[in-house]
Amino acid sequence: MGDKVKITIDGKEIAAVPGEKILWAALDNGIYIPHLCAGRDDHSPLASCRLCFVEIEGYAHPVPSCTQEVSGGMVITTRSERVDRIIGTGFELIMSNHRTDCRACPRNHSCELQKIARERKLKLKPARLPRLDRDLPVDGSAAKIKYDPNKCVLCGHCIRACREKGAGVLGFARRGFERAVTTFNGSPLGESGCNNCTACALACPVGALALKE
């Protein structure tokens, strides 16, 4: 552990570990930045959800805080017109592709999307965009887990959890709008070699993978 460096986030002075990413320094000090895909131990951040933008003094454009390392004297603001606009649109895009059925969702009240909406005063229902529901079949073939790909936001937490704690059967597949979390050859979870460890369901922040009742 090297000496800590001082940074400022939203006017609050914070001591951060050199090499640490801004996102974690902020979260550890009670400053919320929306995020879905970031993993604390990631060697190379996925940086795919595009929700954790912040402004850094001296930087021309907002940058994702999950990829940006802290450096001494850095002055960071988590809110600005530009940041709010990017995050607002990013969130609306994600919500346009997330089947919203909060009342029946096991993640209701502990959902990361609800949290982002609450923190940033954003609407869960996309105001400007139509829904892009892909109408994919729900996979209930595994003994303890149910997978609704229509809710998936592609954050990758389930894949990490499956590799670390489970059988390692989950992965990203296909490209573009078709990109999905799935098993090898797209076989049902129950036939994929899944050992029902349920780590994925616990990791999923949006209820796409959830425990069967």
Add this chain to the structure above:
Amino acid sequence: MSERKMAAAALEKLKEQAGINRASLRGKTLILLGAATCGRAVGALEVAKTFRDEIERLQLDAAVVEVGCMGHCYAEPMAIIYKPGFSGICYGYLNEGVASRLVQDFLVEGDPCVEFALAATGINDFIPTFQDFPRGIVEQKTVMEHCGFIDPENIEDYLAVGGYGSLAAALDREPSGVIKEIKASGLRGRGGAGFPTGLKWEMCSSSPESTRYVICNADEGDPGAFMDRTILESNPHLVIEGLAIAAYSAGAGKAYFYVRAEYPLAVERIKKALQQAAGLGIIGKAMLGAEYSLDIEVFQGSGAFVCGEETALIASMEGEPGLPRHRPPYPAVAGLFGKPTVIDNVKTLSYVPLIIKNGADWFKATGTEKSPGTAIFALAGKLVSTGLTEVPMGTTLSQIIYDVGSGIAGNKKFKAVQIGGPSGGCLPEETLETPVDYESLSKAGAMMGSGGMVVLDENDCMVEIARFFLDFTQKESCGKCTFCRLGTKHMLDILERITKGKGQPEDIDLLLELAEDVRAGSLCNLGKTAPNPVLSTLRYFRREYDAHINEKRCPSLMCKDLIAYYILPDKCERSCDACVGSCPVEAIFSNEDRIKVVNQEKCVKCDSCMVACPPQYRAVIKVSPPEEVLRREREKGVK
């Protein structure tokens, strides 16, 4: 140390041998046949066979050499014939018949058949040279100087024009000296971003890591772009030489060609060239006697457009899915297998041997202050003379379109030029005086890109063009990040609505907002630049969007849902049944006056009747909006 001349001496020795071998060709008639992909597509190989068969049949002392492309793709198949006593003469639009006639009339009887000649390669009394045409005046060939004039499959040809001299000179210098020269030249990456090449090399070479890589990015994927392909097919050794110099300067022992698998001829020619260079000891262990060894490998990309983006390219080479990664770290710091990696475009590397040979000042003498050198463009679309051109940076768009490209084909009116591929923009007539350089094009709303230039005429609907390019990027999006995966999808859906006449006035504002946010929020440059065609068409052709949305009308008569085919009763010949026979769905019938009428309910808008209607009548027209047919029919009925 600066007095080293070892590599240069070793090369001289090789060249002496090459000179001896080439002497056997002197005094012989030589036919250089353009056999790059552009030529082959229109039958160059058949023409080559005819030349060879005829020469064989008549027992002539002549040789046919398949060369690359000299840029005049519109006139392919092309050949340059060098006959002793004549200056080289270039013939275009060849076919088997013309080829056998040239052999008989020119090679045997000595009549140069000026009726088939395009131009001469040297000054003479009969045929103008390329430099006598506007195109020749605007063009300045440096990288393309030997393209189409040397045999890409024979290293001796390249050695004979001074090839690998720059590599030898570089090997006799310190790597830092070579980098200094490239930095001083101001060479900027020709892949599109325009990053200073020397700086990139320096970043890599100053890394504490000793394992480093250099990659030549030949994953050219923009619709309508074929510069890299042509250079690789026409002069592969030039690119190899540039790559070797880059590797030496950056201190890399391993270099790669990343070529898309859709370029089989380029792959074949690079591999052959690499073999030849290795065979002569120019590339390989202790190359040219220097204390430097380099291994070059060819890696074939598997068809993903995004793999032209450097981090996705690296991921795909590592065996991972071709998805981009967040930058920084930049590849020059941590690239292939986490090691410092220089990635340069084909064209960028092609300039390197020329800069080493002629010096940084020579390079800077051409072009503009911030964008020195020349620019290579692939001219495609509605031009008279499509092809490849090399012009000094700072040349105006109108010079390229009207002088080099000979203007718009079919006497149509110019509408826009699309520059920079799916990441670029559409520029209208009023911007034609824009000089081509990185800054001016960005300011105008397009971008330099890799050099694709697609010219559009009055029949092209700009909304449809924006939809076409966005459809391309949306399909090629890797899907990793939110903005590109979903943002481009929503944008495409809106554009499709508009081209189908279902757009709403508020769609334009939403499109603009999404475009700006996708640009700001995307992970890689594919997403960051994907909105450019939409933004530039909205900026310059807003009226066309408004016509689609407010009047449900396509002013260019291109969007199928907004047009209808109509047969002008005054022009229809009545007894002619050409349109009736051409219609695949029997939608055309004769009315009581024997005038042909289109049944709009049956019509599938395939355009067949319009093509079939004889040119002396031209009775079939397209109208927009489709209700226009009813209005006209009613009008006629009243009369």
